[in-house]
Each structure stands twice: as structure tokens, then as C-alpha cells.
Amino acid sequence: xxFIEIDAVHKSYGNTPVLRGIDLEVExxxxxxxxxxxxxxxxxLLRCINALEDIDGGEIRVGGEVASGPGTDxxxxxxxxxxxxxxxxxxxxxxVLHNVALAPMRVAGTPRQEAEERARTLLERVGLGxxxxxxxxRLSGGQQQRVAIVRAxxxxxRALLLDEIxxxxxxxxxxxxxxxxxELAEGGMTMLLATHEMGFAREVSSKVCFLHQxxxxxxxxxxxxxxxPREERTRAFLRRIVEAGRL
Ligand code: ADP
Numbered sequence: 001x002x003f004i005e006i007d008a009v010h011k012s013y014g015n016t017p018v019l020r021g022i023d024l025e026v027e028x029x030x031x032x033x034x035x036x037x038x039x040x041x042x043x044x045l046l047r048c049i050n051a052l053e054d055i056d057g058g059e060i061r062v063g064g065e066v067a068s069g070p071g072t073d074x075x076x077x078x079x080x081x082x083x084x085x086x087x088x089x090x091x092x093x094x095x096v097l098h099n100v101a102l103a104p105m106r107v108a109g110t111p112r113q114e115a116e117e118r119a120r121t122l123l124e125r126v127g128l129g130x131x132x133x134x135x136x137x138r139l140s141g142g143q144q145q146r147v148a149i150v151r152a153x154x155x156x157x158r159a160l161l162l163d164e165i166x167x168x169x170x171x172x173x174x175x176x177x178x179x180x181x182x183e184l185a186e187g188g189m190t191m192l193l194a195t196h197e198m199g200f201a202r203e204v205s206s207k208v209c210f211l212h213q214x215x216x217x218x219x220x221x222x223x224x225x226x227x228x229p230r231e232e233r234t235r236a237f238l239r240r241i242v243e244a245g246r247l
Pocket of ligand 1: 045
């Protein structure tokens, strides 16, 4: 059984279908990457998996439990599956340490001292131990995104969803964030990520999925998707990426 199972998921905003019958499986310890043009539905799919959006049809299961529709235990789901966003979404009025320790204290009832100790350990692991008492706006974008990753890890999730987490960063800050994702991948973290960093996708992914207008048009190992894509639309997308100098 795959850890994340997505069956025939449909989602519309008003009359606009955004996900049109997505089937996708993420096995434990896999890194699965969603690629596709802007607006193809990558972010919406990730948000549906974390119950930030309701789905209109189909089913999502996480760890064998139904994770969509009424009756979903959203707190438990978000403990099992952490999410990191393009725009960090850190609380600006809280120190870095507080940002990281908050959810374990609030959601899991971890005592403050334990939550803060764990937060410090995680911050040190990503080279940000010295920033624990700073407010987020004193950090660079790359540092803030590293904090956001640590925050997503603080509750001990079984998987991470990463939604274009380097897209808002200055180019020279992308590498420090990708290095952490690479380390997590090497450590066996199960991850589903949307990215425009094709070189990175090629390097870390167990499986790459190409979305086109809300349909998962093609999936396969990175060497196949990037080397010998079967679908003309995948080829056209990758041609545009190459022309833009991004692969
Ligand atoms: P991607 O992540 O691949 O760029 P998105 O999932 O963000 O794609 O968006 C898919 C489509 O859904 C786009 O056409 C977008 O405009 C639309 N969309 C996304 N969020 C909303 C929303 N909250 N309300 C209405 N339309 C939305």
C-alpha cells in the first residue's frame, strides 16, 4: 500500500475544473515531483492532500486512512503530513524558535521545554541555531524557508508536501534550500513536491509526474520523463524549459 493514494480526484473552482481525475501514488521513502506549466494544478493537488482545499470527487488516503471528505481528522492528517509553501508563511511577530515550537505545543500538546529543545536541535541541523531568537524578517529568504522546512519537520511528520518552495527566492539562495531537501531525501523522507527546478527534480526524484490542465498526462522515472518523454505535450513543456535555460 502506498503512503499517499490519490484516486480519481476532481476539483473545480466555481465552473473551472482544476483537477480532472488525478490518480497518483507516493510510496514510503519516495520523492515524487510534480512538474507542469503554471496553472496546471500542482499547487491545488498538494493543498487538497493537506485538506487546505475540499475535493469534489474521488478520494485521498494517507497511511491507509481516508484523508478527504467529512470525517477526516485534519489535525492528525497535518501531523502526519507537513507542508512548506512558496511564501514561507512564518508568523512575523514570533521568534524563529517560537515559529518552530508552536505547532507541536498547540496541536500535539508537547510541553514547551521539550518542543523548544527539539526546535533548537532542528534549527542547528540546518545551520540556524544562532537565529533561534530572531524575528523572521531579520533572516534572508533562504534562511526563512529553511525555518519553514524545520517547522514542517517539528511535529515528526511521516511525509512532506513542498509547494514550489524555491520560487520566491533570489537565485543565489535556492541552493541552500535545495540542499536541505536533498538531505531529507537521502534520509528517506517521503516527499511530494511541485517545482520548476528541473535539474533538481531530475536528480532527487524517484518519480516525476507531468500535469497538464488538471490531468496527470505522464509519469515515470526522471530519466524517462526528461530523456524520452512519450507525450507530445510533455516534450513541448520541456522544450520551453530548455529554451528558457532552466534545464
Ligand atoms: P500550479 O500550481 O500548477 O501553478 P494551481 O493549482 O495554483 O496551479 O492553479 C490551477 C488553476 O486553479 C489555475 O487556473 C488557478 O488560476 C486556479 N486557482 C487556484 N486557486 C484558486 C482559487 N482559490 N480560486 C479560484 N481559482 C483558483
